[in-house]
Amino acid sequence: DTGVSQNPRHKITKRGQNVTFRCDPISEHNRLYWYRQTLGQGPEFLTYFQNEAQLEKSRLLSDRFSAERPKGSFSTLEIQRTEQGDSAMYLCASSSEGAVMNTEAFFGQGTRLTVV
Amino acid sequence: AQSVAQPEDQVNVAEGNPLTVKCTYSVSGNPYLFWYVQYPNRGLQFLLKYITGDNLVKGSYGFEAEFNKSQTSFHLKKPSALVSDSALYFCAVRPVPRAGNNRKLIWGLGTSLAVNP
Numbered sequence: 001d002t003g004v005s006q007n008p009r010h011k012i013t014k015r016g017q018n019v020t021f022r023c024d025p026i027s028e029h030n031r032l033y034w035y036r037q038t039l040g041q042g043p044e045f046l047t048y049f050q051n052e053a054q055l056e057k058s059r060l061l062s063d064r065f066s067a068e069r070p071k072g073s074f075s076t077l078e079i080q081r082t083e084q085g086d087s088a089m090y091l092c093a094s095s096s097e098g099a100v101m102n103t104e105a106f107f108g109q110g111t112r113l114t115v116v
Numbered sequence: 117a118q119s120v121a122q123p124e125d126q127v128n129v130a131e132g133n134p135l136t137v138k139c140t141y142s143v144s145g146n147p148y149l150f151w152y153v154q155y156p157n158r159g160l161q162f163l164l165k166y167i168t169g170d171n172l173v174k175g176s177y178g179f180e181a182e183f184n185k186s187q188t189s190f191h192l193k194k195p196s197a198l199v200s201d202s203a204l205y206f207c208a209v210r211p212v213p214r215a216g217n218n219r220k221l222i223w224g225l226g227t228s229l230a231v232n233p
Contacts, residue, residue, distance in 0.1 A: 004159075033220065042206055042223035043160070056220070091159055103148050103167065103210065105221065107160040 002026060004108035006092050012114045013082055020078045021111045025094030032075050033105060034067055035091040043091055049075060050097060082115045089113075118143045120209050122224035129197045130232050137192040137227045139207030148210040149190040150221070151181055155203045163205075166190060177201070197231045204228050 005024040013019050025032050030051050035043035046065070047057045051072040064082075069075040079086055089112050093105040120141045129135045141147065148167050152160040164175025171183045181192045192205060207224040 006159075040226070042225045043221075045220050048220060093160075104150060104162045104165050106162060107152075109159040112157070 004092055004094050004106050006108035006111050010112050015115055016081055018080045020076055021090055022076050023092030024074045029094035029096050031095045031097045033093040034077050037089045037091055084115045087113055087115045118222050120207055120222050120224040122207055122227045124227050126228045128230045131199050132196050135194050135197040137205050140189045141209045143209050143211055145212045147212055150208040151192050152206045153203050199231045199233050202229055202231045
């Protein structure tokens with residue numbers, strides 16, 4: 001499977017615990033995005049990387065959230081001291097920057113986080 | 117502020133009938149336009165895009181979309197709906213790349229399509 005892969009698919013955690021999600025983008029894609037989606041809503045932008053550089057982080061993202069893409073390939077999203085409001089689907093997407101025609105982002109299946 | 121509007125929260129159509137899911141946008145210039153579909157508990161799947169050229173673009177699963185610059189709309193259409201088309205549909209817009217523009221997608225809130233047998 002050469003699509004975007006996210007792990008785990010589901011995560012249930014107790015409030016206050018830390019969680020980490022992983023995203024493996026399509027191999028030749030240099031851009032990687034993290035989004036959050038709650039039920040009945042569209043994706044909410046969190047952050048994005050071009051190669052290993054984190055170029056933007058949403059103001060909605062508190063200091064408890066951090067993302068890395070150390071080698072410009074896979075990325076991790078960590079949430080520290082989780083709160084019930086963090087419960088959502090976390091989506092990763094990747095795209096190829098450069099060629100005009102290859103502008104669409106491809107999404108993974110998402111990681112559904114439930115904080116209890 | 118740049119925005120994307122999907123004026124209908126839900127669209128109901130009978131199987132075999134044509135369907136339209138509406139999208140309008142407020143973004144300067146000539147942005148890139150996209151439609152994505154999301155099935156329950158799944159990620160988003162790319163359907164089609166408009167970059168330039170013919171205003172009618174064709175995509176996956178028999179869907180097409182019509183770009184109308186004067187109305188700043190990009191409505192999704194399908195001539196004959198299937199029950200399996202029932203899903204959540206998102207319109208997204210990406211501003212034209214410029215210096216300082218991070219080019220992230222601006223999303224509509226989604227339209228739930230229900231195709232009844």
